[in-house]
Amino acid sequence: MNSSCSTTGETADSQVNHWVPQTAVIREITPEVNDVATYQLALTDPAAAEAYRFVPGQFNMLYVPGAGESAISMSGNPESPEILAHTIRVAGNVTRSIAAMKVGDTLGLRGPFGTSWPLEMCAGRDVILVAGGIGLPPLRPLIYRLLAERQQYGQLHLLYGARSPEMRLYTEEYHLWSKGGLEIRETVDRSSPGWHGNVGVVPLLLERLKAFDPAKSILLICGPDLMMRFTARAAMQRGMTAEQIWVSTERNMQCAVGLCGHCQLGPEFICKDGPVFRYDQILPYLKVEGL
Amino acid sequence: MGKPKLGVFKFASCDGCQLSLLDAEDQLLAVADAVEIRHFPEASSRMEAGPYDIALVEGSITTPHDAERIQQIRRDAKFLMTIGACATSGGIQALRNGADTAEFMRAVYASPEYIQVLDKSTPIAEHVKVDFELRGCPINQYQLIEVIQSLLAGRNPRTPRHSVCLDCKRRGTVCVTVAQGTPCLGPVTQSGCNAICPSYHRGCYGCYGPAAQPNLVSLSTHALNEGASAAEVSHNLRNFNVYAPAFRNESQRLTDQIKEQN
Amino acid sequence: MSEESQTEIARSCFLSTEQFAKLFEVLHALDYEVIGPTIDQAAIVYDRLTSVDDLPRGWTDIQEPGKYRLEKRGDDALFGYVVGPHSWKQKLFPPVSTLSVADRTDAGWQFTEPEQELPKFAFLGVRACELAALKIQDRVFIGGPYVDPSYQGRRNKALIIAVNCTQAASTCFCTSMNTGPRCKAGYDLALTELADGFVVEVATPEGEIVINALETQIATDENQRQAEAARQQAVDQITKTLDTTDIRDLLMSNLEHPQWNDVAERCLSCTNCTMVCPTCFCSSVEEVSDLTGDHVERERKWDSCFNVDFSYMNGGLVRNSIRNRYRQWMTHKLATWIDQFGTSGCVGCGRCITWCPVGIDLTREVAAIRETQT
Numbered sequence: 001m002n003s004s005c006s007t008t009g010e011t012a013d014s015q016v017n018h019w020v021p022q023t024a025v026i027r028e029i030t031p032e033v034n035d036v037a038t039y040q041l042a043l044t045d046p047a048a049a050e051a052y053r054f055v056p057g058q059f060n061m062l063y064v065p066g067a068g069e070s071a072i073s074m075s076g077n078p079e080s081p082e083i084l085a086h087t088i089r090v091a092g093n094v095t096r097s098i099a100a101m102k103v104g105d106t107l108g109l110r111g112p113f114g115t116s117w118p119l120e121m122c123a124g125r126d127v128i129l130v131a132g133g134i135g136l137p138p139l140r141p142l143i144y145r146l147l148a149e150r151q152q153y154g155q156l157h158l159l160y161g162a163r164s165p166e167m168r169l170y171t172e173e174y175h176l177w178s179k180g181g182l183e184i185r186e187t188v189d190r191s192s193p194g195w196h197g198n199v200g201v202v203p204l205l206l207e208r209l210k211a212f213d214p215a216k217s218i219l220l221i222c223g224p225d226l227m228m229r230f231t232a233r234a235a236m237q238r239g240m241t242a243e244q245i246w247v248s249t250e251r252n253m254q255c256a257v258g259l260c261g262h263c264q265l266g267p268e269f270i271c272k273d274g275p276v277f278r279y280d281q282i283l284p285y286l287k288v289e290g291l
Numbered sequence: 292m293g294k295p296k297l298g299v300f301k302f303a304s305c306d307g308c309q310l311s312l313l314d315a316e317d318q319l320l321a322v323a324d325a326v327e328i329r330h331f332p333e334a335s336s337r338m339e340a341g342p343y344d345i346a347l348v349e350g351s352i353t354t355p356h357d358a359e360r361i362q363q364i365r366r367d368a369k370f371l372m373t374i375g376a377c378a379t380s381g382g383i384q385a386l387r388n389g390a391d392t393a394e395f396m397r398a399v400y401a402s403p404e405y406i407q408v409l410d411k412s413t414p415i416a417e418h419v420k421v422d423f424e425l426r427g428c429p430i431n432q433y434q435l436i437e438v439i440q441s442l443l444a445g446r447n448p449r450t451p452r453h454s455v456c457l458d459c460k461r462r463g464t465v466c467v468t469v470a471q472g473t474p475c476l477g478p479v480t481q482s483g484c485n486a487i488c489p490s491y492h493r494g495c496y497g498c499y500g501p502a503a504q505p506n507l508v509s510l511s512t513h514a515l516n517e518g519a520s521a522a523e524v525s526h527n528l529r530n531f532n533v534y535a536p537a538f539r540n541e542s543q544r545l546t547d548q549i550k551e552q553n
Numbered sequence: 554m555s556e557e558s559q560t561e562i563a564r565s566c567f568l569s570t571e572q573f574a575k576l577f578e579v580l581h582a583l584d585y586e587v588i589g590p591t592i593d594q595a596a597i598v599y600d601r602l603t604s605v606d607d608l609p610r611g612w613t614d615i616q617e618p619g620k621y622r623l624e625k626r627g628d629d630a631l632f633g634y635v636v637g638p639h640s641w642k643q644k645l646f647p648p649v650s651t652l653s654v655a656d657r658t659d660a661g662w663q664f665t666e667p668e669q670e671l672p673k674f675a676f677l678g679v680r681a682c683e684l685a686a687l688k689i690q691d692r693v694f695i696g697g698p699y700v701d702p703s704y705q706g707r708r709n710k711a712l713i714i715a716v717n718c719t720q721a722a723s724t725c726f727c728t729s730m731n732t733g734p735r736c737k738a739g740y741d742l743a744l745t746e747l748a749d750g751f752v753v754e755v756a757t758p759e760g761e762i763v764i765n766a767l768e769t770q771i772a773t774d775e776n777q778r779q780a781e782a783a784r785q786q787a788v789d790q791i792t793k794t795l796d797t798t799d800i801r802d803l804l805m806s807n808l809e810h811p812q813w814n815d816v817a818e819r820c821l822s823c824t825n826c827t828m829v830c831p832t833c834f835c836s837s838v839e840e841v842s843d844l845t846g847d848h849v850e851r852e853r854k855w856d857s858c859f860n861v862d863f864s865y866m867n868g869g870l871v872r873n874s875i876r877n878r879y880r881q882w883m884t885h886k887l888a889t890w891i892d893q894f895g896t897s898g899c900v901g902c903g904r905c906i907t908w909c910p911v912g913i914d915l916t917r918e919v920a921a922i923r924e925t926q927t
Contacts, residue, residue: 044661264889492595
């Protein structure tokens with residue numbers, strides 16, 4: 001379905017037992033905001049570490065024995081896959097267990113899984129990245145990649161919405177990203193003292209975006225279902241088509257290889273056919289309540 | 292910080308759920324090692340006052356005295372968990388709810404004036420806030436250990452909410468309703484017992500209470516279409532979880548139907 | 554056996570009832586664990602067989618929506634029934650299995666494959682609809698980019714002895730799904746039962762080895778004629794139909810049809826239909842830890858889209874109503890399965906109809922949607 005996406009699924013080695021995790025060790029933990037931290041992991045098996053490659057948009061299954069597995073997007077630089085960054089918000093048993101870990105502790109890792117952001121579609125176009133809350137980490141590998149090959153793309157925009165100014169992720173990197181040619185616009189749901197920026201939902205940022213040629217742009221969105229739909233609608237009102245919009249979807253991913261059935265949305269297994277979809281392909285199912 | 296303090300408390304019940312905890316032996320020892328048991332009448336004569344980090348409450352509230360006692364336990368407990376059908380839905384003794392308790396008293400006791408009892412047997416949650424309800428008559432010891440371990444580990448307990456049918460099928464048990472016409476509450480009852488009764492060719496009695504989003508009306512409508520009487524179907528719902536809202540409402544609906552027809 | 558190893562032209566012979574009884578010794582001598590029909594719990598189930606006497610000789614099954622009963626046939630037929638509550642997926646995709654093992658060591662967690670010897674099954678009595686179901690699960694577990702090693706190992710070792718249906722139940726609709734009742738492919742041996750023996754079709758070298766260990770005769774024209782008549786009887790008895798014309802688009806363009814609310818009034822969301830379905834493959838994984846927590850196994854268990862918590866995500870349920878769960882099951886089975894695997898997920902075996910405790914019949918639900926499509 002996503003022929004323009006590189007899908008590890010299509011090239012998966014059928015001889016590998018995808019159920020057995022690799023051992024990964026925590027090299028570094030960076031607290032980000034309340035309940036969110038970034039974990040730099042390294043595979044302990046040298047051969048596995050050497051062979052590991054991922055593309056922006058993909059995820060790993062992180063495993064804490066006794067607690068279970070959780071699908072976590074890669075949030076680091078794909079050019080340095082020897083260190084695997086995962087920005088994790090405490091949400092359930094697994095992420096709570098990870099939050100209790102320290103540098104040097106080990107956990108299980110399966111991956112990478114899923115489709116990637118359509119880099120080849122970005123070339124020569126204006127690229128607008130839209131993230132809501134914890135939706136920024138899955139886009140960060142793409143930001144690194146776009147900035148590393150800056151000359152290949154037109155304008156680069158990041159429209160980011162967070163619940164509050166304190167919940168904004170990676171703020172210490174914004175300076176570098178701006179200098180590299182990424183225009184960052186932010187908004188928050190709730191203001192707090194010292195915040196002089198926008199207050200309101202993310203689609204507003206898109207509506208206000210000036211000097212933007214819908215015809216030669218591509219929009220990549222990651223956030224809650226509803227936020228993605230409203231953002232896409234705003235983009236379409238400004239003249240973009242659904243074929244120019246890509247979204248990263250989320251469902252209950254358990255096996256990550258399309259064998260357990262949990263993450264289905266219409267005909268798609270979000271874990272292996274997604275998480276990144278072209279909007280026109282997933283919209284018919286995304287818009288049906290309770291599908 | 293010391294070990295978490297655990298208290299086990301009994302109200303109107305048969306003690307079977309406390310016995311389940313004692314039956315767990317190996318696991319219990321591991322748990323006992325991780326907590327300080329300050330109050331557990333079934334296991335020890337040592338009874339120390341609160342506060343408790345975890346209070347396990349067995350039994351339903353049936354007397355004015357118990358109604359007061361549970362308030363104190365709630366005040367003393369950080370985390371209050373009910374164990375079993377009595378504490379969670381009122382138990383088999385809730386069969387008296389809706390009937391004439393005074394008449395029962397006259398029939399049973401020589402001097403009913405000495406008995407102080409409430410009109411209804413009610414679940415703990417009707418009196419105080421309950422943090423977790425563990426189903427079953429009796430409870431499943433592994434589920435109890437799982438909940439305690441999850442509390443100690445700070446994670447959410449894994450106590451599945453699916454129907455008994457799923458467990459029958461995993462075991463390879465053939466459906467007793469479809470193959471033998473035996474009435475069974477399995478499709479509307481929460482898992483927890485590993486579907487033990489159907490494996491002995493008996494229908495499910497609903498010991499673990501209503502499953503999430505149970506469709507009682509459909510199950511009884513089908514039974515009536517198959518020739519069962521409303522009285523029989525209603526009777527099957529009147530068991531250890533008779534006062535659980537889903538079972539209670541459907542049983543009442545059928546009883547009302549019978550009254551209308553007469 | 555695998556699909557590829559099957560030859561186009563099947564050789565045919567006649568196996569007497571006496572010789573058939575020796576099949577069990579032959580299979581056991583070849584180290585096969587024989588799984589086949591036997592009577593247990595008031596039904597014909599699939600279980601381990603030791604001899605011909607374990608077969609349901611002289612019994613048949615009467616089926617209708619929500620009802621299954623065994624009855625005496627009045628003859629000594631060994632395969633004179635249709636299909637029961639079990640399916641072969643029990644053996645290839647077991648209800649509970651271990652996926653991986655974790656051990657805490659000085660160097661941290663170490664992960665390994667579970668040590669397990671894969672069983673070598675001979676499946677005896679596989680029906681045409683079940684051959685189709687095996688092929689569908691092959692696509693799910695072996696045919697995609699990710700292979701399930703346990704299923705693949707069991708499947709590759711399994712010997713498939715099909716037995717053609719000579720009768721049908723009121724719940725059968727394999728003719729609508731184009732899967733039967735005649736066994737056409739996907740077997741090592743296919744049998745058609747006659748009064749005094751079997752007409753055997755030998756399709757693979759593995760089947761040859763087994764049949765060569767038995768005394769067979771040339772299948773006469775009369776044998777073949779009787780076999781054909783017996784098989785035709787099954788065709789003639791099928792009354793249920795499912796109109797599959799454009800069924801994918803029919804269901805996917807009627808996702809808000811009022812019929813979903815109607816069926817939700819009746820559906821118990823009890824998971825029975827998915828559990829008895831020979832193609833349903835949903836599962837969940839549980840952590841099974843020893844008391845120390847230093848040895849943890851990941852256990853895969855059958856699960857179902859009808860389980861209320863199956864779609865749990867971020868503190869909420871995606872499919873938080875019976876309507877949405879029934880819609881998920883039926884649209885997956887009959888519609889989106891085609892997108893995913895290039896085939897319907899339904900083989901027309903009728904199990905979901907028979908074993909639904911309230912007798913919901915998916916063919917009638919589809920018909921209701923078709924009649925009043927929006």
